[in-house]
Amino acid sequence: MSAPSRPSSGDVPNPGSQSALRQLNQQRLIDALLDSGPLTQAELARQTGLSNATVSNIVKTMAAAGAVETEPTTSSGRRALLVRLSNNGAVAVGIDFGRRHLRVVLTTLGYDLVAEEFVELPIGHRAIDGIDAAAVVLNRLLEQNGVKPTSVLGIGVGIPGPIDQRTGTVVQGAILPEWVGIRLRDLEEGLHFPVAFDNDANLGALAEVTWGPHNAVDNLAFVKIGSGIGAGLVLNGRLFYGSVGVTGEIGHETVTDHGIVCHCGNRGCLETVASTSVMIDLLSRGGATIGTPDIVRNALAGDSATLRVLDDAGVAIGRALASLANLINPEVIVIGGPLAGLGDILLRPIERGLVRHAVPTVGETTSLVMSSLGDRAEALGAAALVLLQSGTRNS
16 A cells, blocks of 8 residues: 655656655565565565566665665575665654644654654644644654654654645645645744645545554545544555545535534535534533543443434434445445544444445445544554655655
8 A cells, every 4th residue: 555745846746656656666665574574685576576676776765765774695696685674763753733732653664653742732723833832742752762853754744634735735624724825845844854744534544554454455434533524535555635635525525404604614514513523512511611532531431411412423424424435435434533432332323324324235345443543543644654755755
């Protein structure tokens, strides 16, 4: 599974581009080295099915980026080049920005989690304030874990909203309106490292097929339920971006013609009846203000009002997912976001809505599961984006 490069000014590769193909081939090499340990280039070619020339070119690029180390050896009496994943302390950084939070993770080249930190942010925070806060957390994690800045391969960033892939710009529709207009260069200037960024739901999907149990799944939808609701789509083994990159916006599917006005400008969107923000508003009436963790805790404790709100939201989400499933027929729909800890409490009403409104065959054959990565999926997907690109940055 590979993901196309995130665009920067003047460089917007598409899923069928040479850049995307190089990333796919690079990941094949990394997977082979992770599974088998050091291998010669000839052995890598046999295991991956790539030509010797292709393997040689990828190894050279990855070695120049510090992703692999090589040394001369002999194989069957012939001179060969042994390739191993680098053990130079290199890390990838993943940052997930939300309406009320940011999460920063550090991971190794071998996809091991080194460190993470979660920080709450004020609602309505300015983009520059969120970026500055992330820079502070990142510097603290690097220092605490003895990681030199020169060992950072790059930073992946998840944004809860649509990104125009032609310009690399956050566009209207994001649940963080203060972030609309933010570009890749703004993140790089604020974080002081090379950055790749994407919609958070896309990164959740990438995390599921990279870190989760679904790496053999070719058609998957990752649905993040939070302050906004969005879907990341893996179709035929690749993240799907459509024409300009604005895909999976199921939170803005109309579920009631006479509903309230959504921040996108339309009326009756799914987000206006099933987001965590709506749940918080409903459950905070006449009492103390609660947060998303309270929803999870109260539901697990059997609070009847919380269970009713979750049931209503789940059925509405399931109905929207039925439309998605009827259209793309995914093997798996993964539910992620801060409510992932609810398990069947949320899955059951979503499944009822899905089965009730999907074509029978589609509803019966679509697997609906909670993310095993919890609420760190998007940050892990952001780090995975860096790892996928690490061997092609200089190419």
